[in-house]
Amino acid sequence: MNAAAKELPVSYDLSKPQEDREPYVGSVLFFKHVIFTVTLLLILIPTTLSIYLFAQVRSLNRQLDTAGSQLAAMQEQLPSTAPEGGEPTPAEPEPPAAEVPAYTELYPELYADDSLRGTVDVDNAVYLTFDDGPSARTDEILEILDKYGVKATFFVVGANEEGDLERMQKIVAAGHTLAIHSYSHDYKKIYASVEAYLEDFNQMFCQIYEATGVKPQIFRFPGGSVNSYNVGIHQQLIAEMTRRGFVYFDWNVANGDAVFSKIQPSSTLTANALKGVGTARRAIILMHDSSAKTTTVEALPAIIEGYLEAGYSFAALTPSTRSVTFSYLD
CATH class of the missing domain: 1.20.5 (Single alpha-helices involved in coiled-coils or other helix-helix interfaces)
Known part of the structure; x- marks a missing residue:
């Protein structure tokens, strides 16, 4: 075999025995x-x-x-919305809006400016609040507050003693906040309906304005915003008063001077009020300055000193103060 034949590629000759073929x-x-x-x-x-x-x-x-x-066939089968004249029929009227309660039209002047509502939130702040005054106790409390250079808030009821209107004037003149509590403080009467509450509130608003020239912007519901007397209407009350621009305050600390009918010793009231130290970032303390609350007056200096020593600052409530409120009941 010559050299050219040796260079030919290997092919598979199936005629050869299998053992002689190259693997595939x-x-x-x-x-x-x-x-x-x-x-x-x-x-x-x-x-x-x-x-x-x-x-x-x-x-x-x-x-x-x-x-x-x-779809086109179905649309052709639908009745035409236009009469024979070719003009389209008027659109169906929209359903009427939800009925507005009639009480929203009552007392059209009974509104407040809430543009700054809840814009101030101060740490380690304490707000002394006094309900059910004014009375002779109010005079004593004002002297103590002046001694310590402390401002407070007075949620007042209708004047029923001689000199009460003058006491309201003294509260305003001393730089404290004069606020609404209730004119009659008759729970059954004022919580009979939203209309009844508005009537009582308007009476107190007008009395404060006539006596002091101040239009109060903040208030406290008698018994708090949620209580056993207003449980059926508390959401409507809160919604209506908020709509009118008024700001309400509940409390997160109480001295306990209204828990029992018996007058509590000043040491007990002091201990109760100081429970907010270290536990409340900002304490709104509920107290009372009605005529019988003599031990509330006695306890006040120790309460003020206790919070001052703990590094708290005092202030009066305003509409811009971030409120403390109770939760709604479902």
């Missing part, structure tokens, strides 16, 4: 077949997918065309 796997022909097969698959798979997707798109288009035809 791993041969040049094997790799040619692999390459051809892979190439063929790379062509066939995308082509097959394209054909399938094209068929699906055409099917969806036919379904859309059919649905469009059916």
Whole structure:
């Protein structure tokens, strides 16, 4: 055999015995077949997918065309909204808005400016508040507050003693906040309805304004914003007073001078009031300055000193003070 014959590629002669043939796997022909097969698959798979997707798109288009035809047929079957003259019929009137309670129209002058409501929130602040005055106790409390240079808030009731109107004037002149509690303080009467509450509130508002020239902007519900007397209407009351711009305050500390009918010793009242030290970031303390609350007056200096020593500052409540309120009852 010559040199040219030796360089010819190896072929597989099937006439030779199997043991004389070169192995197929791993041969040049094997790799040619692999390459051809892979190439063929790379062509066939995308082509097959394209054909399938094209068929699906055409099917969806036919379904859309059919649905469009059916919708058009249904619209043609609907009765026309226009009369024979061709003019469209008027649109159906909108349902009436929710009925506004009649009490919102009462006392049109009974409104306050709430543009700064709750914008002030001071840490370690204490607000001394006194309910049910004024009385002779109020005079004594004003002297103590003046001695310590402390401002407070007085939620007053209707004047029922000689000199009460003058006491309201003294509260304002000393730089304290004069606020509304109730004119009659008759729970059953004022919580009989929203209208009854507004009537009582307006009486107290007018009395304060006539006596002092001040239009009070803050108030405290007798018994707090949620109590056993107003449980049926407390949400309406709060919503209406808030709508009118007034700001109400409950409390988070109490000296306990109204918990029992018996007058409590001043030491007990002091201990109760100082429970806010270290526990209340800002303490709104409930106390009372009605005529019988002599031990409230006696306890006041120790209460003031206790909070001063703990690093608290004192202030009177204003509409801008962030309020402390009780939670709604569902």
